Amino acid sequence: MIAWLFVIILAYFFFSLASLGDKLVLNRRADPVVYTFYVGFFSILLALIIPFINFGWPAREAVIWIILEAAVNILGLYLMYRAVNKFEVSKVITTIGATQPVFIFALTWIFWGPQTMATKIILAFIVLLLGSIIISVERNINLTADYLKITILASLMFSLDYVFSKFVFSSMTFWQGFIWMRMFIFLFSLLFLITAKNRKAIFTKQTITDKKTGLLFALTQMSGGGANMxxxxxxxxxxxxxLPIINSLRGIQYVFLFLMTLFLSVFLPKILKEKISKTAITQKIISIILISGGLAILIL
Incomplete structure (x- = not known):
């Protein structure tokens, strides 16, 4: 258990760096087509390591799961960026993150049947889920039908991504499965180039407004790519x-993000300045205690 637990905590650290970059890059309206295209397009870079690994063709049944994973991944990204384009990025990300563990829990039962779990694991899941929900709760969220439709659907797509990835990995080595999924994500991203309107939006010079924004976007995508890996x-x-435990640990990402935001707001306010109320700090402290407790239950 310790191996995957350490890996996922490290993943959420890099996700928090990517989220911090999103706060800075996406403070303006984000074109969902443009951002989804570039995130998917740069997935092909992983093909560069093919000469250095034992790479092979996937089995026929694995191809189906690879295609499904790539499809829901791209669709999830598009829906997420579409939501970010209409609503606040912090609220969108936290809503998606808070609902995913429930979807994944249900999907594992649907695809694999009831799972045997020790009582302490169930308790850890509940405590971690509660901590993740509390830390991700935003005040004054306008829960309109449009907001819920987009964010919940995006959450479902990312949850299916978890499940389909597990099916891929059950029949392939990690690097083979991961690279094949990234290559198909790249192929699906090319579908955005079909229409002239999308091509104009993607390749217009105004897509990246300045070099600093472009560099920050690149660093954000590198952090996100490392986190995804x-x-x-x-x-x-x-x-x-x-699998539900892995996702219920997402609250750790918000802990990292909160600490980074707090640090920048206090010491580097020119980069990022957010007003953090005493209520918000209390909320984060309670969440940190719950998440720490959930981790302790898992490890001990």
Whole structure:
């Protein structure tokens, strides 16, 4: 258990760096087509390591899961960026993150049947889920039908991504499965180039407004890419029954993000300045205690 637990915690650290970058890059309206295209397009870079690994063709049944994983991944990204384009990025990300563990728990039962879990593992899942929900709760969220439809659907797509990834890894080595999934994500991203409207939006010079924004976007995507790789490795290592646990640990990402935001707001306010109320700090402290307790239950 310790191996995948360490890997997923490290993944959530890099996810928090990516989220911090999103706070800075996506403070303006984000074109969902443009961002989804570039995130998917740069997935092909992983093909560069093919000469250095034992790479082979996937089995026929694995191809189906690879295609499904790539499809829901791209669709989830598009829906997430579409939500970010209409609503606040912090609220969108936290809503998606808070609902995913429930979806994954249900999906593991649907695809693999009831999972045998020790009482302490169930308790850890509940405590971690509660901590993740509390830390991700935002005040004054306008829960409109449009907001819920987009964010919940995005959450479902990312949850299916977890499940389909596990099916891929059950029949392939980690690097083979991960690279094949990234290559198909790249192929699906090319579908955005079909229409002239999308091509104009993607290749216009105004897509990246300045070099600093472009560099920050690149660093954000590198952090997100590293986080996705580590998350996939944790999915590869963990038993099916622990997939909901992996996602319920997402609260750790918000802990890292809160500490980074607090540091920048206090010491580097020119980069990022957010007003953090005493109520918010209390909320984070309670969440940190719950998440720490959940981790302790898992480890001990």
């Amino acid at each position: 580590l998350q996939s490795f944790a999915i590869f290592l963990a038993p099916v029954a622990f």
